[in-house]
Amino acid sequence: MADEAKWYVAHTYSGYENKVKANIEKSVENRGMQDLIPDVRVPVEEVVEKKGDKEKVVQRKIFPGYVVIKMVMTDESWYVVRNTRGVTGFVGPGSKPVPLSDAEVARMGIEKPLMADIGVQIGDFVEIKSGPMEGFSGKIASVDPANGKVGVLVSMFNRETQIEIDYSQVAPVD
Numbered sequence: 001m002a003d004e005a006k007w008y009v010a011h012t013y014s015g016y017e018n019k020v021k022a023n024i025e026k027s028v029e030n031r032g033m034q035d036l037i038p039d040v041r042v043p044v045e046e047v048v049e050k051k052g053d054k055e056k057v058v059q060r061k062i063f064p065g066y067v068v069i070k071m072v073m074t075d076e077s078w079y080v081v082r083n084t085r086g087v088t089g090f091v092g093p094g095s096k097p098v099p100l101s102d103a104e105v106a107r108m109g110i111e112k113p114l115m116a117d118i119g120v121q122i123g124d125f126v127e128i129k130s131g132p133m134e135g136f137s138g139k140i141a142s143v144d145p146a147n148g149k150v151g152v153l154v155s156m157f158n159r160e161t162q163i164e165i166d167y168s169q170v171a172p173v174d
Contacts, residue, residue: 005037007069008091008098008099009069009090011087012065014064017067020084021040023084023085024084035072037069037071040067040068042068043062043063045062046058057163068110078090120167126172127173128170140170148168149164150170151164
């Protein structure tokens with residue numbers, strides 16, 4: 001049944017995204033509904049914040065006020081999500097939630113391709129093609145397939161700095 005699950009977007013009070021995620025996961029566990037609601041996410045991206053002369057990598061919500069839920073839409077699963085404290089409703093016309101299309105899921109980067117798809121390994125040179133470090137190039141220093149991340153050594157301020165980014169943001173340099 002979990003293979004019939006589609007991604008839906010629920011609207012939440014701003015700032016309550018992680019609490020809503022935890023509450024939905026707790027309800028799913030308590031009711032034994034893992035086959036109906038296999039995944040709940042709050043999409044985040046890593047960004048570099050500058051404060052004075054210090055740089056810090058922080059996680060920022062990509063869609064504040066929204067939680068993305070992979071679920072099989074039934075009356076019971078709809079009820080559990082809709083009646084979770086902090087959820088104001090599903091995204092879609094009227095009361096009928098509309099699942100995200102495959103293209104929207106890919107564009108949002110919710111379901112990441114497998115590491116083998118990118119074909120890079122430690123020591124390879126890559127160019128960063130999106131995000132705050134777009135246009136930089138560097139050498140792969142680490143690979144984290146479980147989280148879909150790569151560590152890239154880039155030259156900043158005349159020294160090499162390792163940044164961790166999603167591997168969908170890099171492309172091999174020939």
